[in-house]
Amino acid sequence: MDKEHSGRLFHFEHRVLLADTDPSGRMRLDAVSRVLQDAATLDVENTSLTKKGPWVLRWMELVARGIPCYLEQLEVKTYCSGLGRAWAERSTVIDSQSSSITAVANWVLLDDLGRSPIRLSEEFLSVYGESANGKTSSPRLHLGQRFSVTELTERLVVPLRYADLDIMGHMNNAIHLALVEEALFQLGIKLLDDFKYRIEFLSEIEPKIPVTIGVRNSQSTTMLALFQNDDIKSIIELAKVV
The missing domain is CATH 3.10.129.10 (Hotdog Thioesterase)
Incomplete structure (x- = not known):
């Protein structure tokens, strides 16, 4: 993560337990994905935003230097790293004693019925705009x-x-x-x-x-x-x- 990051930064801890690992004790990809998803949810729920979702994931890129193991403590930090008309980019860093994982994801905001994208509100931009630092993000797939x-x-x-x-x-x-x-x-x-x-x-x-x-x-x-x-x-x- 950029040491000069400014704006909203949310963090929490997670411990790798039995349901997170394969028989070798390695944290599975789906368990890592759940931590990333939880980071996004907990961050938004920690704000006073009037509309907090629903959001759907469009794409995600992840780089892992090592992978956490059973009983390791994870330090999770997440922040908004880009904005668009109806979507926002989220960057998350997961650090443990033996590994470091960085993920960047594009999330699209939907209406209350969960059917159609809706524009990000001024209220949302007031909370996350500084963190995005003018960067735009695209939901485009390739x-x-x-x-x-x-x-x-x-x-x-x-x-x-x-x-x-x-x-x-x-x-x-x-x-x-x-x-x-x-x-x-x-x-x-x-x-x-x-x-x-x-x-x-x-x-x-x-x-x-x-x-x-x-x-x-x-x-x-x-x-x-x-x-x-x-x-x-x-x-x-x-x-x-x-």
Whole structure:
């Protein structure tokens, strides 16, 4: 994080516990995603904003130097790092004794019915504008432009569980990463100590329809897509940090 950062900065602590880890004691990707999601929620809930949501995640980029382990204490810091018409960018840093994770995400503000984007209010800008420091953020997606379902070399079909749905009736963001973990395990792809990924959310997962995880693996990157009936719902590109 920029040491000269000014404006609102929210922080809290989280300890890596049993439900966060895989059998080796490594914190799973979906558990990291939940901490990032909690950071966003707790920050907004800590303000006096009249409208605090709902927000939907458009894309996220994450860089991990190491990965937290069982019982490690996490120091989480989050702040607004960019603004747009109906969206805002959030940067979050998660530090532990053995690792450092930085994530940047674009969140879109929806109306009270959770259907359509709405413009950020002057009240919101008064709380987060200084932190954004004039930077703009775009919800534009680009992974789909170089990815096709026909290019997939492996496919796994998984059922959508009721427990995967959140308060908005959507498959929660963290579950996308849980399915990525499952695909990596089933295909014998080991997560490196230092890695990065970008995940993009194209459309909503439909309840009661099985999800197919498609994988395209190469020497430099692993690309995974979640889709239903050949309609891509999310794409993630995973690579080594060099």
